[in-house]
Amino acid sequence: MTALATKQLTKTYAxxxxxxxxxxxxxxxxxxxxxxxxxxxxxSTLIGIVSTLVTKTAGKVRVFGHDxxxxxxxxxxxxxxxxxxxxxxxxxxxxxxxxxxxxYYGIPRRVARQRxxxxxxxxxxxxxxxxxxxxxxxxxxxxxxxxxxxxxxPRLLILDEPTAGVDIELRRSMWDFLRHINDQGTTIILTTxxxxxxxxxxxxxxxxxxxxxxxxxxxKTLLRRLSTHAFLLDxxxxxKELPELPAFSxxxxxxxxxxxxxxxxxxxxxxxxxxxEHGITVSSMRNKSNRLEELFVRLLxxxxxxxxxxx
Amino acid sequence: xITPSERLxxxxxxxxTLVRKETHxxxxxxxxxxxxxxxxxxxxxxxxxxxxxPRIGPMEGYSYMEFIAPGIIMLAVITNSYGNVxxxxxxxxxxxxxxxxxxxxxxNIVILLxxxxxxxxxxxxxxxIVTGVALFFTRLPVEHPVITISVVVLTATLFSIGxxxxxxxxxxxxxxxIIPTFILTPLTYxxxxxxxxxxxxxxxxxxxxxxxxxxxVNAFRYGVLGTADIHIAVxxxxxxxxxxxxxxxxxxxxxxxxxxxx
Numbered sequence: 394m395t396a397l398a399t400k401q402l403t404k405t406y407a408x409x410x411x412x413x414x415x416x417x418x419x420x421x422x423x424x425x426x427x428x429x430x431x432x433x434x435x436x437s438t439l440i441g442i443v444s445t446l447v448t449k450t451a452g453k454v455r456v457f458g459h460d461x462x463x464x465x466x467x468x469x470x471x472x473x474x475x476x477x478x479x480x481x482x483x484x485x486x487x488x489x490x491x492x493x494x495x496x497y498y499g500i501p502r503r504v505a506r507q508r509x510x511x512x513x514x515x516x517x518x519x520x521x522x523x524x525x526x527x528x529x530x531x532x533x534x535x536x537x538x539x540x541x542x543x544x545x546x547p548r549l550l551i552l553d554e555p556t557a558g559v560d561i562e563l564r565r566s567m568w569d570f571l572r573h574i575n576d577q578g579t580t581i582i583l584t585t586x587x588x589x590x591x592x593x594x595x596x597x598x599x600x601x602x603x604x605x606x607x608x609x610x611x612x613k614t615l616l617r618r619l620s621t622h623a624f625l626l627d628x629x630x631x632x633k634e635l636p637e638l639p640a641f642s643x644x645x646x647x648x649x650x651x652x653x654x655x656x657x658x659x660x661x662x663x664x665x666x667x668x669x670e671h672g673i674t675v676s677s678m679r680n681k682s683n684r685l686e687e688l689f690v691r692l693l694x695x696x697x698x699x700x701x702x703x704x
Numbered sequence: 705x706i707t708p709s710e711r712l713x714x715x716x717x718x719x720x721t722l723v724r725k726e727t728h729x730x731x732x733x734x735x736x737x738x739x740x741x742x743x744x745x746x747x748x749x750x751x752x753x754x755x756x757x758p759r760i761g762p763m764e765g766y767s768y769m770e771f772i773a774p775g776i777i778m779l780a781v782i783t784n785s786y787g788n789v790x791x792x793x794x795x796x797x798x799x800x801x802x803x804x805x806x807x808x809x810x811x812n813i814v815i816l817l818x819x820x821x822x823x824x825x826x827x828x829x830x831x832x833i834v835t836g837v838a839l840f841f842t843r844l845p846v847e848h849p850v851i852t853i854s855v856v857v858l859t860a861t862l863f864s865i866g867x868x869x870x871x872x873x874x875x876x877x878x879x880x881x882i883i884p885t886f887i888l889t890p891l892t893y894x895x896x897x898x899x900x901x902x903x904x905x906x907x908x909x910x911x912x913x914x915x916x917x918x919x920x921v922n923a924f925r926y927g928v929l930g931t932a933d934i935h936i937a938v939x940x941x942x943x944x945x946x947x948x949x950x951x952x953x954x955x956x957x958x959x960x961x962x963x964x965x966x
Contacts (some may be wrong), residue, residue, distance in 0.1 A: 447965060480803050481804070497810045
């Protein structure tokens, strides 16, 4: 079953800027879907249209088969939105915000109270339920927005940069929570600038640039396209002249660090053996950068060059 | 498949939530919403009714205090119902928590009704407070209770819708003060709150008839005192006509997403 389908979705803003150029996107039910792209690529516009905060210029949106134009009630009932910026009433308490949101979705107060307790406890906000929202920390505000988005138990949860500005510990706990929600059957669409986050959470991915989808596949297929992996090696006894290693590209970063590019088909142990032959001992190693990040940059670069050529 | 009755039930819950939220809002900040009109209107009664009134003498067969009391009550109802909706809805836009409603399946008519109900609630509560204050200064016979209540409800409804439209168009806080300051207040003061239309020269009497607030103030005065400068039927027609017109316009703006959706 399809959770979200957009067809030829187009948005031209009043000033004439075209934010989306006929986007066709399909997200399967149960997916953990990553929507990536540089700033201004059109991610937020796309999410805005799906959540009806932005009016589309043309195209169709269907949410679990419900047409957003023909049956907005049914389509909107399926969606929970966690926007990028805090958008709750800063004069209301945590409980009021969550209960009111439940009410807007037609959930009776009695049921809403039970759900509010469950989600606020799950997200570590129960003790602060009577606190006025403006007194919460940044991380708590983020979690409040997630609780609010989940209170009507949507089948499709859309998160726009949910962990922006959140410390690492909280980010990891939010990942666990989102994985749990996804395991329970909620389809999740996530936009993020942290590609490590997308690589860790998402099974499927779309990359959007300049209002166009330039890649839409599962993350494993995407990562398979990387022909080499780059590693940073912490070493001892680097000789004055670096040895030439056939099949590997090696260069020195600083006095104790080497960078090596390893083709996908070669084993890393071959690098260690070759270095050992030249008296170089590897004490530790790490990925040079996130693999997805590398691909992301390459794809955007390719798309940029391709666009320039086409123009 | 969701049945129509289920949708209706859902819409009813949405409306109840919105009305509760709006009511809670103006009760929570009662020092800003309910107390000031009580103080201001007390001053009106003291200065215009108590100090200046006796020198003016009776008007339309009533003491000046009795004559102005219905107008002052309406003044409070108009400014508070308008002010409640314009500030609440614009505040929601400004803080962007209006998005909570926009992303939900709450129908636009429910959004409009919810905010208007909040405005009407505050308008009526303020009207009741000012009436209580007025009773310390004068008697209010309430000759036609049904007319009195229906006129105050219709007036509060109309100005709540007006406040809603103002808030939709407002882009900054200045924009929500312009209409009340430059249009609403002058029209209210010139709407026969403090004087009878018969005191004006004929030309200005005719001009005054173009002021819709005149009809509301006079209809309310008719309900309370049993006297008015205008026909009650015309007042009802105007109020109902404007409510339908403004209500449809507000709904049209909501459906278009004017001032709300990019």
